[in-house]
Amino acid sequence: MKLPATSVFILLFLLPPVRPQAQLEAARSVRAHGQVNTEMIRIPAGKFQPFLLAADQKHERHVAAFLLGQHAVTNAEFLQFVKANPQWRRSSVPRLFADNNYLSQWAGDENIGNAAIRRSPVTNISWFAANAYCKWLGKRLPSLDEWEYAAAARPENADPGADLSRIILGWYDHPTPAILPAVESTYRNTLGLWDMHGLVWEWVDDFNSVMLQGGNFYCAAGSAGTANKADYAAYMRYAFRESLQATYTVGSLGFRCAQDIK
Amino acid sequence: MKKSSSPKGILQTTAVLLLAGFAMSLITACNQAGGTKPAPNDTATVIGEYTADLTHAPFVPVARNYPKTEKVIVNIEVVEKVMKLSDGVTYTFWTFGGTVPGPFIRVQEGDEVELHLSNNPNNKMPHNIDLHAVNGPGGGAEATLTVPGHTSTFSFRVLNPGLYVYHCATAPVGMHIANGMYGLIQVEPRGGLPKVDKEFYLMQGEFYTKGKNGAPGLQPFDMDKAIKEQPEYVVFNGAVGAASGNNALRANVGDHIRLYVGNGGPNLASSFHVIGQIFDTVFQEGGSEANHNVATTLIPAGGAAIVEFTCKEPGTYSIVDHSIFRAFNQGALAQLVVAGNADKVVYSGKISDELYQPGGAVATQEPADPAAPDLPLAERFKQGQQLFEMNCSSCHQSTGMGMPGAIPPLAKSDFLMKRSDEGIGILLNGINNEPIIVNGNHFQGVMPKLSLSDDQIANILTYVRNSWGNKSLVVQEKQVKKARNQ
Amino acid sequence: MKKILTIGAITIGMIASSCHGKQLVTNHISCCPPTGTTAPITIATTLQAQSSIYQLTGKWTDEHNQSLELRDLKGKVRVIAMIFTHCTYACPRLVQDMKAIADSLPAAEKNKVGFVLVSFDAQRDDPAQLARFASQQGLDDHWTLLHGDPRQIRELSMVLNVKYQDAGDNTYTHSNAILILDKQGSVIRSLEGLEAQTSVADNEINRLVNR
Numbered sequence: 037m038k039l040p041a042t043s044v045f046i047l048l049f050l051l052p053p054v055r056p057q058a059q060l061e062a063a064r065s066v067r068a069h070g071q072v073n074t075e076m077i078r079i080p081a082g083k084f085q086p087f088l089l090a091a092d093q094k095h096e097r098h099v100a101a102f103l104l105g106q107h108a109v110t111n112a113e114f115l116q117f118v119k120a121n122p123q124w125r126r127s128s129v130p131r132l133f134a135d136n137n138y139l140s141q142w143a144g145d146e147n148i149g150n151a152a153i154r155r156s157p158v159t160n161i162s163w164f165a166a167n168a169y170c171k172w173l174g175k176r177l178p179s180l181d182e183w184e185y186a187a188a189a190r191p192e193n194a195d196p197g198a199d200l201s202r203i204i205l206g207w208y209d210h211p212t213p214a215i216l217p218a219v220e221s222t223y224r225n226t227l228g229l230w231d232m233h234g235l236v237w238e239w240v241d242d243f244n245s246v247m248l249q250g251g252n253f254y255c256a257a258g259s260a261g262t263a264n265k266a267d268y269a270a271y272m273r274y275a276f277r278e279s280l281q282a283t284y285t286v287g288s289l290g291f292r293c294a295q296d297i298k
Numbered sequence: 299m300k301k302s303s304s305p306k307g308i309l310q311t312t313a314v315l316l317l318a319g320f321a322m323s324l325i326t327a328c329n330q331a332g333g334t335k336p337a338p339n340d341t342a343t344v345i346g347e348y349t350a351d352l353t354h355a356p357f358v359p360v361a362r363n364y365p366k367t368e369k370v371i372v373n374i375e376v377v378e379k380v381m382k383l384s385d386g387v388t389y390t391f392w393t394f395g396g397t398v399p400g401p402f403i404r405v406q407e408g409d410e411v412e413l414h415l416s417n418n419p420n421n422k423m424p425h426n427i428d429l430h431a432v433n434g435p436g437g438g439a440e441a442t443l444t445v446p447g448h449t450s451t452f453s454f455r456v457l458n459p460g461l462y463v464y465h466c467a468t469a470p471v472g473m474h475i476a477n478g479m480y481g482l483i484q485v486e487p488r489g490g491l492p493k494v495d496k497e498f499y500l501m502q503g504e505f506y507t508k509g510k511n512g513a514p515g516l517q518p519f520d521m522d523k524a525i526k527e528q529p530e531y532v533v534f535n536g537a538v539g540a541a542s543g544n545n546a547l548r549a550n551v552g553d554h555i556r557l558y559v560g561n562g563g564p565n566l567a568s569s570f571h572v573i574g575q576i577f578d579t580v581f582q583e584g585g586s587e588a589n590h591n592v593a594t595t596l597i598p599a600g601g602a603a604i605v606e607f608t609c610k611e612p613g614t615y616s617i618v619d620h621s622i623f624r625a626f627n628q629g630a631l632a633q634l635v636v637a638g639n640a641d642k643v644v645y646s647g648k649i650s651d652e653l654y655q656p657g658g659a660v661a662t663q664e665p666a667d668p669a670a671p672d673l674p675l676a677e678r679f680k681q682g683q684q685l686f687e688m689n690c691s692s693c694h695q696s697t698g699m700g701m702p703g704a705i706p707p708l709a710k711s712d713f714l715m716k717r718s719d720e721g722i723g724i725l726l727n728g729i730n731n732e733p734i735i736v737n738g739n740h741f742q743g744v745m746p747k748l749s750l751s752d753d754q755i756a757n758i759l760t761y762v763r764n765s766w767g768n769k770s771l772v773v774q775e776k777q778v779k780k781a782r783n784q
Numbered sequence: 785m786k787k788i789l790t791i792g793a794i795t796i797g798m799i800a801s802s803c804h805g806k807q808l809v810t811n812h813i814s815c816c817p818p819t820g821t822t823a824p825i826t827i828a829t830t831l832q833a834q835s836s837i838y839q840l841t842g843k844w845t846d847e848h849n850q851s852l853e854l855r856d857l858k859g860k861v862r863v864i865a866m867i868f869t870h871c872t873y874a875c876p877r878l879v880q881d882m883k884a885i886a887d888s889l890p891a892a893e894k895n896k897v898g899f900v901l902v903s904f905d906a907q908r909d910d911p912a913q914l915a916r917f918a919s920q921q922g923l924d925d926h927w928t929l930l931h932g933d934p935r936q937i938r939e940l941s942m943v944l945n946v947k948y949q950d951a952g953d954n955t956y957t958h959s960n961a962i963l964i965l966d967k968q969g970s971v972i973r974s975l976e977g978l979e980a981q982t983s984v985a986d987n988e989i990n991r992l993v994n995r
Binding site for chain 1: 378379380390419420421422423424443444445446447448468469470473516518519521
Binding site: 097164176247281282 | 834835836938939943945946950952959
């Protein structure tokens with residue numbers, strides 16, 4: 037669990053200065069971590085209406101500019117992390133940090149096994165594991181607001197009438213395939229991010245800030261604003277986060293890392 | 299708990315809890331003040347323990363009838379899976395126990411139920427269960443919110459006898475119910491219900507698909523239609539035909555029948571009716587008051603009813619939602635087949651049919667040919683292929699080769715291809731052990747008469763007559779209609 | 785022997801997670817049934833470490849401006865809650881509940897139990913503010929008040945299963961829980977809600993102190 041302080045230091049040292057350039061231009065930050073080659077996209081600052089506060093205009097949130105992984109972390113990328121941090125092996129991870137299904141799709145401690153999932157998003161990882169992976173790269177998990185803000189961007193080249201909720205609800209409508217598709221297999225949004233919806237759920241840093249259960253959640257599910265389709269799609273996400281704990285691992289739950297712009 | 303700073307949020311929660319507590323104390327007060335029923339014996343010591351036998355519709359677990367209060371363990375797994383909604387139509391159902399409706403739970407008044415809700419690891423969604431038989435917040439929903447790959451456990455005392463709906467109550471609740479997450483729990487009154495000959499479990503629910511009723515393939519859920527309460531399908535037991543035809547409920551003349559009927563909704567109330575039967579007894583809304591001599595009883599969404607009747611006459615009885623377009627156009631039709639001897643005193647059958655010509659003769663008229671549009675071969679072929687796979691391929695095989703000595707081949711079949719009626723007669727009437735010769739080989743057996751529409755028969759024949767080396771013209775619906783009317 | 789230990793570890797993991805499952809979604813009393821089903825008493829210390837929250841690393845600062853890590857809390861039974869000092873409703877009640885627990889402990893146990901308050905509010909609850917709060921509330925040296933950075937606070941909330949949300953204007957919406965940790969730092973009980981459950985806590989503490 038404990039990171040060698042020097043490696044963190046070197047990491048930070050290696051970080052290229054991020055140029056605040058054109059909004060949609062990708063800011064590459066390729067790091068010398070085995071095969072981990074993570075392209076980060078610069079997400080411009082902006083305003084964002086959190087779903088659960090939709091009824092109250094005053095609670096529009098400001099999101100500062102930040103970097104977000106172009107795609108979810110893959111099994112192959114996560115393997116590099118496990119090799120470099122043996123305390124995160126399947127057989128070594130303390131139960132405080134991950135439940136029994138941690139990396140259960142892999143063949144062994146440092147063996148993905150099925151080659152077909154190498155480029156699929158890594159799933160069955162706990163919040164702690166995702167958090168540790170991002171830390172290892174000098175990054176962090178995106179906040180719930182950051183994630184929602186970035187995920188709300190429209191699909192690139194979408195029909196003028198196309199609506200994000202169609203992608204989301206379409207994903208809900210189909211059972212999880214036996215082999216998860218590879219990253220960058222669904223759609224890219226106008227920010228340049230791949231698969232924000234329609235491939236896997238994704239951990240966010242403060243998923244445990246969702247507190248829907250205080251009475252207006254089960255019986256009056258429509259109470260948080262109008263029952264439009266976008267609300268429904270978002271409701272599923274918030275309900276999913278609500279049901280999680282940080283040690284849980286789920287076969288359709290992955291993550292991507294974020295980073296501050298300094 | 300929206301947008302609240304800490305104190306407000308807490309106050310809200312507290313208010314909700316207080317309200318819930320207040321509501322519960324009201325209920326208790328009502329029970330006592332009502333005076334018609336003794337206060338439930340909720341403090342009885344639990345003696346013994348067993349794991350509940352759960353059944354899938356249309357079957358009902360046998361009532362155990364024990365004198366003591368027991369702990370009953372109920373294990374239910376939530377599974378998201380693709381199943382048939384109608385012929386050629388599939389849907390991603392979210393299910394309790396792999397079926398729609400979910401398993402029937404039968405316990406006894408006063409029991410302690412320990413419910414284990416498992417969410418299959420391959421599922422995408424968190425799920426939970428709200429049982430209307432629970433006295434407590436969310437009916438168990440709060441205690442059972444479960445992420446895929448986990449199991450939640452909670453226990454409750456069943457204080458109130460009756461028939462209750464359970465359903466998933468994870469946000470958005472409507473969608474979880476619309477996808478099939480409901481079932482029934484029967485809390486048997488102490489001493490049990492009177493013995494009957496047969497018990498069945500039926501549950502109505504509606505489905506909101508993107509495609510119109512009958513549009514083939516895997517159909518996604520349509521939120522707009524759900525909000526407008528305009529379903530494409532209204533069905534019993536989760537699919538068109540799930541309790542009719544070969545799946546019909548079966549009984550004998552003289553049987554006393556009890557139906558446990560639920561309505562999962564999510565939106566529509568059901569005008570529940572069995573055509574040609576009168577319910578001797580109805581426990582309306584699943585409650586304790588018996589009403590008698592009822593023909594149609596209203597079952598609200600999220601509600602249930604127990605109906606009882608005696609089969610006096612043989613025949614096939616249609617079980618419908620008497621909001622009748624739902625029965626004829628959307629699938630809300632089940633069947634009860636009663637075997638035995640007719641009693642002409644109870645029901646004569648048709649005695650005569652004579653001309654009725656008040657005020658002189660009426661000019662006879664050929665019935666107008668109903669609109670039966672001609673469709674191109676490619677379209678009928680495509681639809682026909684799906685229908686063939688659903689209805690025919692298990693015997694005739696997808697290759698059209700049949701099974702030597704048992705099922706005649708369709709591929710290059712002289713028997714089929716040389717028929718002047720294109721084979722329409724076979725699909726309309728079936729084959730009833732008449733010996734036939736196909737490509738020089740003898741066959742004798744039964745091909746059932748399938749309940750297919752004229753349009754569907756045209757599609758199947760177009761497919762069969764243009765596959766596996768067969769070649770002919772398209773078969774149109776009007777040809778089938780004509781043959782049917784002859 | 786190794787095998788047995790492994791099985792033991794898995795069992796503990798399962799017990800812990802099933803308890804947590806309830807704890808997440810109930811607003812009342814506590815996560816685990818009152819007796820008999822808490823973590824087995826006979827497990828080896830090394831295995832207990834599997835669920836010890838003292839595995840979390842990172843420096844905290846207490847109300848005396850002393851730097852410490854969570855593992856420095858090892859050795860005593862700990863009663864812990866997450867609060868913020870500007871909170872006007874729920875947090876004072878949580879603190880009151882903890883004081884009631886402290887006051888009801890037998891003299892012989894007092895020095896074997898420590899009380900810990902961790903602030904959500906990294907910005908305003910600096911060590912000086914925590915010291916002011918301790919003095920206002922009359923918290924003696926059995927108490928430790930901790931200031932940390934937001935990332936550490938989030939991590940701690942995860943292992944304690946406390947939910948919170950920064951409501952934006954320096955207030956926090958949060959679940960109300962008092963947790964009891966054994967000497968190795970494993971969460972043994974979570975008392976949820978705002979009703980003092982002093983006797984439940986006392987019984988648990990007594991059991992853990994004498995383990």
